[in-house]
Amino acid sequence: GAGVSQSPSNKVTEKGKDVELRCDPISGHTALYWYRQSLGQGLEFLIYFQGNSAPDKSGLPSDRFSAERTGGSVSTLTIQRTQQEDSAVYLCASSPGTSAYTDTQYFGPGTRLTVL
Amino acid sequence: AQKITQTQPGMFVQEKEAVTLDCTYDTSDPSYGLFWYKQPSSGEMIFLIYQGSYDQQNATEGRYSLNFQKARKSANLVISASQLGDSAMYFCAMREKGGGFKTIFGAGTRLFVKA
Numbered sequence: 683g684a685g686v687s688q689s690p691s692n693k694v695t696e697k698g699k700d701v702e703l704r705c706d707p708i709s710g711h712t713a714l715y716w717y718r719q720s721l722g723q724g725l726e727f728l729i730y731f732q733g734n735s736a737p738d739k740s741g742l743p744s745d746r747f748s749a750e751r752t753g754g755s756v757s758t759l760t761i762q763r764t765q766q767e768d769s770a771v772y773l774c775a776s777s778p779g780t781s782a783y784t785d786t787q788y789f790g791p792g793t794r795l796t797v798l
Numbered sequence: 799a800q801k802i803t804q805t806q807p808g809m810f811v812q813e814k815e816a817v818t819l820d821c822t823y824d825t826s827d828p829s830y831g832l833f834w835y836k837q838p839s840s841g842e843m844i845f846l847i848y849q850g851s852y853d854q855q856n857a858t859e860g861r862y863s864l865n866f867q868k869a870r871k872s873a874n875l876v877i878s879a880s881q882l883g884d885s886a887m888y889f890c891a892m893r894e895k896g897g898g899f900k901t902i903f904g905a906g907t908r909l910f911v912k913a
Contacts, residue, residue, distance in 0.1 A: 725891075777899070783829055791841065
């Protein structure tokens with residue numbers, strides 16, 4: 683079946699502009715995650731959604747970052763007033779949502795964001 | 799707070815030899831899961847192996863095995879018979895049962911396999 687998809691694959695924007703990144707999880711997966719990976723670095727947790735529960739937003743670096751998940755499926759990560767330090771690869775993952783500590787996450791290909 | 803430490807920024811291994819990538823973790827939750835992922839230069843994240851905190855035996859998946867030492871809070875990845883295609887970044891990650899689905903990743907280890 684189809685894996686996790688993300689769009690766009692690349693996004694170049696100017697400082698101060700808003701951007702929206704999209705993630706389509708694997709069908710039937712109730713848990714969805716967003717991560718940020720700066721060049722040569724590890725993955726930084728941003729936010730996760732699980733079913734109808736309130737999302738865990740504890741990793742969002744500032745109030746310029748927000749995310750929503752519509753209909754329990756597609757998710758959009760929005761960055762307002764982008765800054766050059768926001769340049770990174772943004773990875774989305776999904777998992778079945780069966781068990782918090784045994785679920786395997788499946789990752790999308792990522793969106794490479796460049797802020798000029 | 800949960801924490802993952804990978805102390806080896808880079809490792810070299812000769813093709814066909816075994817290599818161990820280190821991972822230590824810190825948690826006060828007795829229930830947790832540990833994961834290893836591979837990230838080739840293409841950027842995709844590939845799940846390799848999982849170890850649960852209550853698992854009695856070390857996890858194995860083909861050429862990958864996990865050396866789980868619970869008392870020492872270490873979960874080292876062992877790759878046997880290294881292949882050139884194993885050259886990649888490797889990340890260790892942890893999720894606590896009490897933390898919901900929040901997952902914390904280590905900084906990663908870059909593995910270079912020499913012909």
